[in-house]
Amino acid sequence: MSDDEVDHELLDLLRARFGIGPANPNAPPDTKVLQNAEFICDNSTDVALNMQYTKLAAIAVGEEMQKREYSTKVWSEHELHPKSKDESTVKFIFTMDLLNFSFWSDRSEEDRFSVTYKDKKWTGYFSLVAALQRALDEDIPITSPEFWVDEEKCTDEVLKKAFRSDTDEEMPMFEERVQCLREAGLILEEEFDSSITTLIENAKGSAAGLVNLLAERFPCFRDEATFERKKVRFLKRAQIFVADLWAAFEGEGYGDFNDIDKITMFADYRVPQMLHTLGVIAYCPPLEARMRRQELIEPGHPWELQIRGCSIWAIEQLRREIVKLQPDAKINAILIDFFLYDLAKEKEKTGDEAIPHHRTRSIWY
Numbered sequence: 001m002s003d004d005e006v007d008h009e010l011l012d013l014l015r016a017r018f019g020i021g022p023a024n025p026n027a028p029p030d031t032k033v034l035q036n037a038e039f040i041c042d043n044s045t046d047v048a049l050n051m052q053y054t055k056l057a058a059i060a061v062g063e064e065m066q067k068r069e070y071s072t073k074v075w076s077e078h079e080l081h082p083k084s085k086d087e088s089t090v091k092f093i094f095t096m097d098l099l100n101f102s103f104w105s106d107r108s109e110e111d112r113f114s115v116t117y118k119d120k121k122w123t124g125y126f127s128l129v130a131a132l133q134r135a136l137d138e139d140i141p142i143t144s145p146e147f148w149v150d151e152e153k154c155t156d157e158v159l160k161k162a163f164r165s166d167t168d169e170e171m172p173m174f175e176e177r178v179q180c181l182r183e184a185g186l187i188l189e190e191e192f193d194s195s196i197t198t199l200i201e202n203a204k205g206s207a208a209g210l211v212n213l214l215a216e217r218f219p220c221f222r223d224e225a226t227f228e229r230k231k232v233r234f235l236k237r238a239q240i241f242v243a244d245l246w247a248a249f250e251g252e253g254y255g256d257f258n259d260i261d262k263i264t265m266f267a268d269y270r271v272p273q274m275l276h277t278l279g280v281i282a283y284c285p286p287l288e289a290r291m292r293r294q295e296l297i298e299p300g301h302p303w304e305l306q307i308r309g310c311s312i313w314a315i316e317q318l319r320r321e322i323v324k325l326q327p328d329a330k331i332n333a334i335l336i337d338f339f340l341y342d343l344a345k346e347k348e349k350t351g352d353e354a355i356p357h358h359r360t361r362s363i364w365y
């Protein structure tokens with residue numbers, strides 16, 4: 001077959017799908033997360049995507065996001081999120097997303113890890129944000145990489161104080177969180193002059209490039225697994241770091257990326273719960289029973305990987321259906337994800353959680 005008879009587009013697709021052939025040095029950066037999610041979903045036997053409910057959800061979610069004029073502005077409107085469009089917010093977001101994992105607890109609402117900040121009690125993700133704000137108010141430089149590697153100033157006692165709880169339950173995975181800070185501090189010192197803005201500048205305005213850089217240089221961001229003998233990438237905290245920057249800076253300055261729509265949904269434990277409530281994903285009976293009994297699912301278990309992969313792929317299908325209904329909507333996977341997380345938290349407050357979220361203890365989400 002002569003070269004001009006080759007269907008190069010199809011050949012590139014096949015090469016990408018099976019991860020073979022010469023890497024095109026000029027190809028724009030790609031994280032492979034969405035491609036891996038499609039592979040997981042196509043090969044899932046215990047988690048299914050329901051396109052009928054996805055189309056219905058696209059109507060409901062699309063309408064609600066339009067009604068709320070849901071945009072990047074929502075991010076800074078949260079009382080705990082930093083407002084200044086400067087390097088201090090970059091450092092805050094990096095620290096936050098370095099530690100943005102595994103807040104769930106088996107304790108009651110009263111006994112679980114919580115942080116009171118400015119007379120309000122916070123749990124879950126917001127307990128982390130509150131603890132960071134409180135530490136800064138108490139002159140603990142918790143968002144500075146130089147501090148994380150300073151063994152005289154940044155002792156375990158100072159960190160215990162920074163992340164202290166209102167209750168007798170310590171912050172989940174506290175030791176692992178300290179490890180993440182120390183490791184990231186050393187890598188930033190060795191390779192990026194202890195500057196997170198230098199790290200961002202290395203990605204040259206590419207969101208996918210910054211995600212890949214984080215996964216490549218920082219083991220604690222390398223959120224990958226093996227599914228059906230194939231390496232799959234979720235890169236949840238690397239991706240949500242880029243997304244939080246983009247939202248906090250409203251697509252300008254340190255949040256200005258030329259390929260932000262390459263960022264996928266963040267495979268955590270909250271948004272899959274919302275997708276199940278919407279009927280977009282469904283679980284096989286043994287898996288659903290395991291979740292309803294609130295029993296652990298080990299990291300890397302096929303069930304865990306199917307929940308994470310199908311959720312990423314489901315949000316992509318939901319996005320495509322919303323765009324069909326609202327062709328001019330400024331909507332991407334990030335905003336849909338942020339919206340569904342916020343919706344899940346609203347539902348949690350009213351106590352009508354249709355199904356508990358899955359319980360996997362790991363540093364990845």
Ligand SMILES: Nc1nc2c(c(CN[C@H]3C=C[C@H](O)[C@@H]3O)cn2[C@@H]2O[C@H](COP(=O)(O)O)[C@@H](O)[C@H]2O)c(=O)[nH]1
Nearest residue numbers: 100101102103124125266268269270271337338341365
């Ligand atoms: N997929 C996804 N996962 C998210 C978030 C957020 C918070 N994002 C803020 C930024 C914009 C939004 O408007 C939010 O204000 C936290 N998480 C994850 O959830 C879990 C914590 O749950 P809970 O224990 O109930 O707080 C944990 O894995 C955490 O990593 C999100 O947006 N998307």
